Amino acid sequence: MFTIRAKDKECKARTGVLTTAHGDILTPVFMPVGTGATVKGVLQRDLAGEMDARIILGNTYHLYLRPGTEILKSAGGLHKFMNWDRALLTDSGGYQVFSLSGIRQLSTDGVTFRSHIDGSKHLFTPENTIDIQRIIGADIMMALDECTPWPCEYKAAKKSMYLTHQWLDRAIARYRETGPSWGHNQYLFPIIQGSTFGDLRKESAEKAAASGMEGMAIGGLSVGEPAEEMYGMIEVVNAILPEEKPRYLMGVGTPANILESIERGVDMFDCVMPTRNGRNGMLFTTGGIINIRNNKWANDFSPIDNGCPSYVSRTYSKAYLRHLVISGEMLGAQIASMHNIAFYLYLVAEARKKIEDGDFLKWKKEVLTKLSGRL
């Protein structure tokens, strides 16, 4: 169930609460990505503790390949397996249709992957991805979709969108005829496609809205198109989606992307950026973006980010983190990931506060000015 708490008067931003079997999620929310049953480099205790992440992601494709459904079944589901008693969302593998395009084959029935681990063949269908997500026990399951690359011809985008819609009907049918494996309620979110074509996005949003599901996802964006085009598509889609349902923009994004999307009425986000880019030395801070590997930080003993409330951000110096990252020390990747996630969660927490205080737009402008700078 989703309850709207506050609406901004000057834009479409809103705050709300999404209730799940594993706790309430305050929106707008950022969901750290934990593809293979781990948010890389970060303990669940820290995620739930100081950072207060209410929900994280897992990935159906990755978990199905490893550890596999049998082990997840024996474990009693993913929550127990990974010691995470807060909410989980699993992506269906639709993104892998896109990112593993070299080793997969599409058919109406579903998509055949060659495992990136051992090359073995596996068929994903709208039905069996629901079954797998039932075993995983995600609080929010995603329908199997085809995430189209960008740029994409109109005809191809349309064909792909219809395939996604067909798959959605089948996923919902399977969802309705099955129940949760572990006794707790699971939502299923449909995914809107349509590339960067307004009329396709509109049609796809109507399809999702008509599904009656508890929330709706916008997929197929942030795949290379200019940010302005992405924002345009969000506006088209959000004009159609029911107000009283949460909207999840998949895979987004940069801090700026997130704030711009919140302004346009998006409630949920996930992105690998804070962790992956963190591991690669990129830090998001309240003062701007930092490449911690750069020589200019070698003698900077000031904290990573005093403006960010997390322990690692205020405790460790830039010079120390630079040393760790450059030396390839594990702790460097961990601290960078923890800081970035803490920063993202802090950012959306502030956004919620500002929406409720009624000065989101003014705050957003100030934040973006600072964030646009490269330090």
Add this chain to the structure above:
RNA sequence: GGGGAGAUACCAAAGCGGCCAACUGGGGCAGACUGUAAAUCUGCUGGUGAAUACCUUCGUAGGUUCGAAUCCUGCUCUCCCCA
């Protein structure tokens, strides 16, 4: 004291007459990364220049040659073996 091997850019190491401003690693410098095949990938790394180019480099001083990191001679230094 006798015999042998070697000195190449920040480090290691190839090259042994022209295709060499010099392979390749490492290090260094910078960039990319958006529902994670990523603790990954890319570029640059003698100087000046946007570039054709030009200038200065392969221990050192000479020499041979149209042309030398590559061949010859002296010197300096390093390492190994035998006494």
